[in-house]
Amino acid sequence: MVLAEREETPGTGEVIVEVAGCGVCHTDLGFFYDGVPTRHPFPLTLGHEISGRVVEAGPGADVWMGKAVVVPAVIPCGTCPACLAGRGAICPTQVFPGCDVHGGFASAVRVPAQGLCPVPALDDRTANPAGVDLVALSVVADAVSTPYQAAVRSELATGDLAVFVGVGGIGGFGVQIARALGATVVAIDVDDPRLERMAQYGASLTLNPNSMDQKALRKKVKEFAGAHGIPTWRTKIFETSGTPAGQLIAFGLLSHGARLSVVGYTPKPIEVRLSNLMAFDAIAQGNWGCVPELYPAVIDLVLSGRVALDPFVERRPLASINDVFAEVHAGGVQRRIILVPE
Ligand SMILES: [Zn+2]
Numbered sequence: 001m002v003l004a005e006r007e008e009t010p011g012t013g014e015v016i017v018e019v020a021g022c023g024v025c026h027t028d029l030g031f032f033y034d035g036v037p038t039r040h041p042f043p044l045t046l047g048h049e050i051s052g053r054v055v056e057a058g059p060g061a062d063v064w065m066g067k068a069v070v071v072p073a074v075i076p077c078g079t080c081p082a083c084l085a086g087r088g089a090i091c092p093t094q095v096f097p098g099c100d101v102h103g104g105f106a107s108a109v110r111v112p113a114q115g116l117c118p119v120p121a122l123d124d125r126t127a128n129p130a131g132v133d134l135v136a137l138s139v140v141a142d143a144v145s146t147p148y149q150a151a152v153r154s155e156l157a158t159g160d161l162a163v164f165v166g167v168g169g170i171g172g173f174g175v176q177i178a179r180a181l182g183a184t185v186v187a188i189d190v191d192d193p194r195l196e197r198m199a200q201y202g203a204s205l206t207l208n209p210n211s212m213d214q215k216a217l218r219k220k221v222k223e224f225a226g227a228h229g230i231p232t233w234r235t236k237i238f239e240t241s242g243t244p245a246g247q248l249i250a251f252g253l254l255s256h257g258a259r260l261s262v263v264g265y266t267p268k269p270i271e272v273r274l275s276n277l278m279a280f281d282a283i284a285q286g287n288w289g290c291v292p293e294l295y296p297a298v299i300d301l302v303l304s305g306r307v308a309l310d311p312f313v314e315r316r317p318l319a320s321i322n323d324v325f326a327e328v329h330a331g332g333v334q335r336r337i338i339l340v341p342e
């Protein structure tokens with residue numbers, strides 16, 4: 001990646017957001033290292049977990065001038081038949097910064113005002129119980145909001161069992177969200193430090209599949225649910241690892257009436273017996289991003305301190321982007337990195 005300068009002028013309904021922070025997501029690495037195609041050709045500025053301040057507004061967007069905002073990773077058009085049906089996630093003209101248009105690994109970004117989520121200015125981190133600032137809020141744009149939408153879609157409620165397979169970026173926030181929504185939470189990951197952290201942040205049971213086979217894992221979850229009096233049909237499984245191994249584990253945990261949400265992404269296929277869905281009368285559902293309508297509820301969870309950001313994020317200067325990508329790609333980074341423009 002190289003530093004380049006570009007002039008941007010906001011068009012009708014668009015704004016320029018001065019970037020406070022932009023989180024580094026697995027998807028960015030997919031674009032950069034694995035040849036996952038972006039819809040806008042390279043050269044392209046990546047980055048879709050953006051928070052910042054509106055510093056310029058195009059015609060029709062002046063109400064946003066000066067506002068602190070989180071830019072949703074998926075920005076639906078708001079007017080097409082899919083959007084009007086409440087299915088903004090599949091809007092055919094949605095804008096995904098850092099894929100459809102230039103993204104947030106920059107000092108500023110031009111985006112549609114449609115869907116922006118206004119947030120308090122948060123210059124003072126002590127002004128809210130969670131000690132959150134605008135930089136930290138960047139991860140709401142994907143890592144926090146995406147598992148939130150998956151939880152809402154799965155109708156996760158008090159008394160349910162939520163099982164997260166993979167508790168890195170997305171899953172780590174997913175565990176906290178599920179706990180905040182009243183579920184009893186199981187965290188599964190191959191990384192013990194991550195599991196130990198999740199035990200502090202909402203997971204009642206942590207399991208490492210490296211120390212047991214699928215059958216034993218399934219038995220542990222089943223016993224735990226039984227001990228808590230939770231029936232199989234109140235089990236909601238979230239695949240948040242985005243790995244073939246995690247997907248196999250998540251599918252293998254399905255039981256009668258259970259629900260599987262596919263939240264993580266891998267381009268690699270897996271082989272499963274799809275008829276298990278039929279035999280278990282179970283449900284499997286994908287989840288793409290989070291519609292802007294749900295963002296205020298997510299912001300509320302964060303600002304009230306029910307979902308912690310700080311222990312799960314790390315700030316680095318934007319200029320270190322090449323090192324950061326290499327580090328995240330090599331694996332073992334425990335926190336989600338937020339790149340902060342100098
Ligand atoms: Zn992402």
Ligand SMILES: [Zn+2]
Nearest residue numbers: 077080083091
């Ligand atoms: Zn639309």
